[in-house]
Amino acid sequence: xxxxxxxxxxxxxxxxxxxxxxxxxxxxxxxxxxxxxxxxxxxxxxxxxxxxxxxxxxxxxxxxxxxxxxxxxxxxxxxxxxxxxxxxxxxxxxxxxxxxxxxxxxxxxxxxxxxxxxxxxxxxxxxxxxxxxxxxxxxxxxxxxxxxxxxxxxxxxxxxxxxxxxxxxxxxxxxxxxxxxxxxxxxxxxxxxxxxxxxxxxxxxxxxxxxxxxxxxxxxxxxxxxxxxxxxxxxxxxxxxxxxxxxxxxxxxxxxxxxxxxxxxxxxxxxxxxxxxxxxxxxxxxxxxxxxxxxxxxxxxxxxxxxxxxxxxxxxxxxxxxxxxxxxxxxxxxxxxxxxxxxxxxxxxxxxxxxxxxxxxxxxxxxxxxxxxxxxxxxxxxxxxxxxxxxxxxxxxxxxxxxxxxxxxxxxxxxxxxxxxxxxxxxxx
Amino acid sequence: xxxxxxxxxxxxxxxxxxxxxxxxxxxxxxxxxxxxxxxxxxxxxxxxxxxxxxxxxxxxxxxxxxxxxxxxxxxxxxxxxxxxxxxxxxxxxxxxxxxxxxxxxxxxxxxxxxxxxxxxxxxxxxxxxxxxxxxxxxxxxxxxxxxxxxxxxxxxxxxxxxxxxxxxxxxxxxxxxxxxxxxxxxxxxxxxxxxxxxxxxxxxxxxxxxxxxxxxxxxxxxxxxxxxxxxxxxxxxxxxxxxxxxxxxxxxxxxxxxxxxxxxxxxxxxxxxxxxxxxxxxxxxxxxxxxxxxxxxxxxxxxxxxxxxxxxxxxxxxxxxxxxxxxxxxxxxxxxxxxxxxxxxxxxxxxxxxxxxxxxxxxxxxxxxxxxxxxxxxxxxxxxxxxxxxxxxxxxxxxxxxxxxxxxxxxxxxxxxxxxxxxxxxxxx
Numbered sequence: 001x002x003x004x005x006x007x008x009x010x011x012x013x014x015x016x017x018x019x020x021x022x023x024x025x026x027x028x029x030x031x032x033x034x035x036x037x038x039x040x041x042x043x044x045x046x047x048x049x050x051x052x053x054x055x056x057x058x059x060x061x062x063x064x065x066x067x068x069x070x071x072x073x074x075x076x077x078x079x080x081x082x083x084x085x086x087x088x089x090x091x092x093x094x095x096x097x098x099x100x101x102x103x104x105x106x107x108x109x110x111x112x113x114x115x116x117x118x119x120x121x122x123x124x125x126x127x128x129x130x131x132x133x134x135x136x137x138x139x140x141x142x143x144x145x146x147x148x149x150x151x152x153x154x155x156x157x158x159x160x161x162x163x164x165x166x167x168x169x170x171x172x173x174x175x176x177x178x179x180x181x182x183x184x185x186x187x188x189x190x191x192x193x194x195x196x197x198x199x200x201x202x203x204x205x206x207x208x209x210x211x212x213x214x215x216x217x218x219x220x221x222x223x224x225x226x227x228x229x230x231x232x233x234x235x236x237x238x239x240x241x242x243x244x245x246x247x248x249x250x251x252x253x254x255x256x257x258x259x260x261x262x263x264x265x266x267x268x269x270x271x272x273x274x275x276x277x278x279x280x281x282x283x284x285x286x287x288x289x290x291x292x293x294x295x296x297x298x299x300x301x302x303x304x305x306x307x308x309x310x311x312x313x314x315x316x317x318x319x320x321x322x323x324x325x326x327x328x329x330x331x332x333x334x335x336x337x338x339x340x341x342x343x344x345x346x347x348x349x350x351x352x353x354x355x356x357x358x359x360x361x362x363x364x365x366x367x368x369x370x371x372x373x374x375x376x377x378x379x380x381x382x383x384x385x386x387x388x389x390x391x392x393x394x395x396x397x398x399x400x401x402x403x404x405x406x407x408x409x410x411x412x413x414x415x416x417x418x419x420x421x422x423x424x425x426x427x428x429x
Numbered sequence: 430x431x432x433x434x435x436x437x438x439x440x441x442x443x444x445x446x447x448x449x450x451x452x453x454x455x456x457x458x459x460x461x462x463x464x465x466x467x468x469x470x471x472x473x474x475x476x477x478x479x480x481x482x483x484x485x486x487x488x489x490x491x492x493x494x495x496x497x498x499x500x501x502x503x504x505x506x507x508x509x510x511x512x513x514x515x516x517x518x519x520x521x522x523x524x525x526x527x528x529x530x531x532x533x534x535x536x537x538x539x540x541x542x543x544x545x546x547x548x549x550x551x552x553x554x555x556x557x558x559x560x561x562x563x564x565x566x567x568x569x570x571x572x573x574x575x576x577x578x579x580x581x582x583x584x585x586x587x588x589x590x591x592x593x594x595x596x597x598x599x600x601x602x603x604x605x606x607x608x609x610x611x612x613x614x615x616x617x618x619x620x621x622x623x624x625x626x627x628x629x630x631x632x633x634x635x636x637x638x639x640x641x642x643x644x645x646x647x648x649x650x651x652x653x654x655x656x657x658x659x660x661x662x663x664x665x666x667x668x669x670x671x672x673x674x675x676x677x678x679x680x681x682x683x684x685x686x687x688x689x690x691x692x693x694x695x696x697x698x699x700x701x702x703x704x705x706x707x708x709x710x711x712x713x714x715x716x717x718x719x720x721x722x723x724x725x726x727x728x729x730x731x732x733x734x735x736x737x738x739x740x741x742x743x744x745x746x747x748x749x750x751x752x753x754x755x756x757x758x759x760x761x762x763x764x765x766x767x768x769x770x771x772x773x774x775x776x777x778x779x780x781x782x783x784x785x786x787x788x789x790x791x792x793x794x795x796x797x798x799x800x801x802x803x804x805x806x807x808x809x810x811x812x813x814x815x816x817x818x819x820x821x822x823x824x825x826x827x828x829x830x831x832x833x834x835x836x837x838x839x840x841x842x843x844x845x846x847x848x849x850x851x852x853x854x855x856x857x858x
Contacts, residue, residue, distance in 0.1 A: 011605030043469040044604040047476035158601065175473040176440030258641065 007041040029065035033164040043175040050180035066190035069164035073196040081287035086199035091255040091348035092246035093211040097260035101306035108287040113157035130254035130367035133314030185224040199235035199286030207244030209344020240426040251351040252370015254322040264304040325368030325391035327423030335382040346408025350401040353393040436470040458494035460595040466653035472604040479609035489700030498593035502625040507547040510716035511688040513626035519620020520638040520777035521675035526689035529737035533580030542586035559683035559796035563745030590620040614653040626666035628715030677701040681799015683751040693733040754797030754820035762810040769779040775837025781829040783821040805824040
């Protein structure tokens with residue numbers, strides 16, 4: 001057990017740029033979780049951490065203290081290795097949907113505990129909930145059985161994992177302390193380590209539509225998380241991937257499920273296929289199965305079979321028609337030429353404002369709402385031809401969504417030079 | 430009126446080292462006072478202010494916003510000018526007691542709104558409350574009448590002055606954000622400006638027994654406060670004065686009243702007389718009466734007459750015997766030689782632990798408790814002769830008080846060189 005400390009002593013230590021001791025960290029995380037440290041004290045500490053930082057030992061200890069605040073899962077009884085993926089969140093980022101069944105079809109179990117969306121980035125559970133009948137909440141027993149029988153599960157994280165993180169995250173959200181790399185890294189990694197995955201691949205997004213706008217910051221976050229995973233005995237690799245342009249051709253819920261099914265069927269947008277395969281290779285390598293090429297398994301149709309089994313196991317009907325929005329509005333290209341820029345944040349905000357995302361955790365989302373873009377950077381466009389289709393159940397939302405798209409793309413004269421940005425920007429191990 | 434802002438926006442602006450706009454400051458102080466900004470949000474902002482600072486415009490606006498949160502007093506109807514003094518707090522700092530009646534006896538009204546002690550520094554009201562019958566709480570009408578008739582009043586600040594400061598001070602106390610110079614300066618000056626004094630002298634203490642241990646920090650605080658006073662149209666001067674050694678020969682409540690009465694009677698410790706006269710000269714100059722020499726008025730006995738009138742006006746009996754502690758304990762000099770150091774913090778802690786001060790705002794204090802020191806730095810002492818007398822109503826308190834004094838003084842062989850530290854270290858105008 002940790003010795004007794006005083007909240008003001010811990011705050012002042014970090015305020016004055018000292019390292020927090022193991023005992024101080026254990027005490028303050030535990031005392032905050034059980035209410036002995038006040039929210040106003042934790043928010044002052046969070047601001048001091050944001051401004052003065054924490055070193056690797058402190059972040060590692062903080063992460064372990066958050067893990068210790070709740071239960072841990074254990075997949076060691078499964079007959080196959082486990083691997084998981086976490087994305088820091090982007091626009092049109094439906095990669096988990098084709099990725100989890102693909103990796104499972106390769107023989108590695110994928111226990112994906114996911115969240116719902118907040119703000120302009122979509123949530124994996126929101127997307128899957130557009131499938132008729134599908135349910136996000138599973139008991140631990142159901143989860144274990146599905147992992148053994150199907151090999152992949154995407155479900156809501158139980159409330160028992162890292163409750164300290166849940167409480168702290170809600171506090172950071174209202175106190176301007178979300179953007180602290182030590183707190184972001186420990187928040188993500190405490191949940192993933194408590195989840196008990198054997199290996200982990202991190203997709204750290206960089207660009208206008210991502211949390212990290214800057215490559216150096218994203219690299220620092222990735223290095224911090226890889227170190228945390230490694231310290232906890234979880235084989236962890238991070239890819240830094242571009243999020244200046246949205247992924248695929250859709251941002252929404254049902255429309256992203258459809259795009260994912262297209263990928264599983266052997267089609268779909270090239271960038272979604274590319275990133276799905278890149279992450280699948282990392283997950284397989286982390287689980288010791290780099291002998292398998294996921295492209296072959298995708299082409300074989302086995303990943304689609306696993307997808308259907310995964311959806312059915314959670315009471316969803318993978319063959320039922322997906323919900324459609326009541327209203328649509330087409331934005332046409334204002335000129336002819338080459339689309340040289342499509343801003344991820346602009347598209348993400350538009351989809352959010354159309355009803356695909358939520359402003360508060362308790363808000364509902366529209367299954368059919370979202371944005372389809374008919375061209376990607378590098379594509380030629382013709383004046384008057386469709387550039388975006390906006391979808392919503394509430395036609396009153398079009399105006400603000402259209403505002404978000406203003407200035408969100410550039411069309412330059414045909415023949416203009418265009419250099420596509422690489423999708424995978426760096427790899428951290 | 431200020432436009433609407435969002436707490437997170439204001440926090441993030443200061444977190445990211447931006448200047449806060451006038452409108453942001455007005456909004457956040459007002460919204461915090463009325464509960465629309467949560468305590469956890471204000472504590473994150475206070476930490477960001479502590480670590481990233483505020484410029485002169487921001488501090489001035491913040492001070493004005495705190496003043497605007499409550500009522501303002503107005504002494505312009507008095508027949509004489511007003512001048513006030515504020516000390517940042519020290520050990521044995523009873524200067525207000527002889528100073529207020531002395532300046533009043535010189536023809537300048539002194540409206541002293543004081544506080545109670547917290548921690549190792551004593552509170553002026555606690556000291557005066559050791560006088561039988563004396564009461565600290567006056568109505569505004571009583572205060573005005575006493576200022577007109579007697580010329581001096583020392584009383585509790587009403588709850589109507591700068592309520593934002595009261596709320597913020599309590600929050601800073603539990604969140605490790607007390608030591609922010611912009612917040613210390615605006616806290617002190619918002620109350621003094623709202624009080625409505627025409628001129629103000631600040632006694633900024635420096636040394637082990639003071640809040641500011643370091644001369645540069647104290648100078649920064651003094652400059653900030655002088656600028657705030659000047660911006661608000663209050664003639665403001667600051668003296669930086671030594672608090673490495675306690676003032677006078679006593680730290681407590683009744684024993685400090687007795688020492689103050691000794692000064693008013695023409696005696697008392699030389700340092701208390703020196704600082705009282707130095708501050709009186711500044712207060713008189715600030716009120717345009719530098720023609721008067723307060724030393725003459727002190728010698729004339731008029732200051733003592735004003736003291737008695739001031740105490741009687743608040744229902745106290747200036748001639749009644751003062752309370753005495755039930756128990757005393759004498760500490761003798763362990764060797765013969767010269768006392769070369771007497772640490773203010775050690776003495777202050779001892780007096781506090783004997784019962785002269787309080788740990789929490791709601792604790793009572795003992796009127797008779799405290800410490801008398803029988804030698805000051807530079808004095809010769811003889812082994813076995815009394816060095817300290819400790820006073821308390823609760824003999825169980827002696828042990829911890831004695832612990833505080835350990836290492837709190839040095840006696841060096843007779844003939845050792847000793848350089849006395851100046852009492853007034855600097856003057857900021």
